[in-house]
Amino acid sequence: MAQQQHRPGHHDPEFTTNPLWAAVNEYTMSHLHPSSRPNGAVLDSTLESIKSNGTPSGSTGTVQSKFLELQCRILKIKHVLEIGTLGGYTSIRIATENPRCHVTSIEVSEKHAAVARENITKAGVADRVEVLVGPALEILPTLLADIEAGKRERFGLTYIDADKLNSVNYFDFGVKMGYSGGLVVVDNMVSRGNLVVEDKRDHEHVKGGRLVVETVGKDTRVDAVVMQTVAKKNYDGFLFAAIK
Numbered sequence: 001m002a003q004q005q006h007r008p009g010h011h012d013p014e015f016t017t018n019p020l021w022a023a024v025n026e027y028t029m030s031h032l033h034p035s036s037r038p039n040g041a042v043l044d045s046t047l048e049s050i051k052s053n054g055t056p057s058g059s060t061g062t063v064q065s066k067f068l069e070l071q072c073r074i075l076k077i078k079h080v081l082e083i084g085t086l087g088g089y090t091s092i093r094i095a096t097e098n099p100r101c102h103v104t105s106i107e108v109s110e111k112h113a114a115v116a117r118e119n120i121t122k123a124g125v126a127d128r129v130e131v132l133v134g135p136a137l138e139i140l141p142t143l144l145a146d147i148e149a150g151k152r153e154r155f156g157l158t159y160i161d162a163d164k165l166n167s168v169n170y171f172d173f174g175v176k177m178g179y180s181g182g183l184v185v186v187d188n189m190v191s192r193g194n195l196v197v198e199d200k201r202d203h204e205h206v207k208g209g210r211l212v213v214e215t216v217g218k219d220t221r222v223d224a225v226v227m228q229t230v231a232k233k234n235y236d237g238f239l240f241a242a243i244k
């Protein structure tokens, strides 16, 4: 098991924005999820608050976050687990667009959790979005025990977006806490293609990503794929696993 790490956000020194990808994001989202939507203002103000509080700019991209929100709707998911809350952007998007959905989000940083809770309250979804503060590897066993004791519902989606070396451990919990037909999704799998670049093997995202791919490939509990994406933020990708 990888060591528990406290890594607020995941700054990538080689991070670049591709103007064309950004323009496609902006054009499509301006039509498909314009700021005039009921949650438009609160999503914008959540991103603003992340900047103004000096928290890292690691929120999931608007398009990827929207895609997760749609998965919850399509699969009629009632309980979501997110590992890595930051300022609450994805939790808020999922909860505001899915009125019957409850989100449990785990965040190691007290500061990020405080910013997230403020944003969640402003979004009017504090009754359905719970932020648990602490290292995910310490919190997950208690959630699993609660599920096994019938004190908590199983999660239809576990979204893994925190310290990358532990993604594989979080994945195992996600499967154990899910149900047949539920999803486990891991973010930042592709890292501009570095996933397959020999001299990038020591990069945390690459190590974590390869461990996920190679472990999940042998995991008979799930069927999975890595979907490469380009977007405003980068060339990256999700691993999507359906629980059998």
Ligand SMILES: C[S@@+](CC[C@H](N)C(=O)[O-])C[C@H]1O[C@@H](n2cnc3c(N)ncnc32)[C@H](O)[C@@H]1O
Binding pocket: 004, 005, 006, 007, 008, 009, 010, 058, 059, 060, 065, 082, 083, 084, 085, 086, 087, 088, 089, 090, 091, 106, 107, 108, 109, 112, 134, 135, 136, 137, 161, 162, 163
């Ligand atoms: C990429 S950000 C999450 C973005 C968020 N999912 C969103 O969509 O807006 C990663 C977050 O994971 C948190 N984190 C890092 N290591 C963690 C750990 N061991 N346990 C829980 N959270 C952790 C960081 O503090 C950071 O806020």
